[in-house]
Amino acid sequence: MAKKKKSVELSDQNITFNIEKISYRVIRFLPTLMTVDVMVVENGVKAGMQSLPFAHIPRETKKIIKAN
Structure with missing residues (x-):
């Protein structure tokens, strides 16, 4: 059985979004x-x-995120 990844690093892709005037990376x-x-x-x-x-x-x- 295949192991699931514990985390997917996305810091190198520079994905950002805004919620209520606060920016998230x-x-x-x-x-x-x-x-x-x-x-x-x-x-x-x-x-x-x-x-x-x-x-x-x-x-x-x-x-x-889900495409990765």
Whole structure:
């Protein structure tokens, strides 16, 4: 039986999206947890990292992530 990947690194693809004037840059996708680790950028300043549920990100971004 094939092993599932624990995480998919996406930091080299420079995937970004905005939610309510806050910009997010995708770092990695964790398929087992269905979460996305993102770098938060507010007003051009890095505000740290967060883990967002995959269901809460925009549809266009989901298509890019799931294609990998």
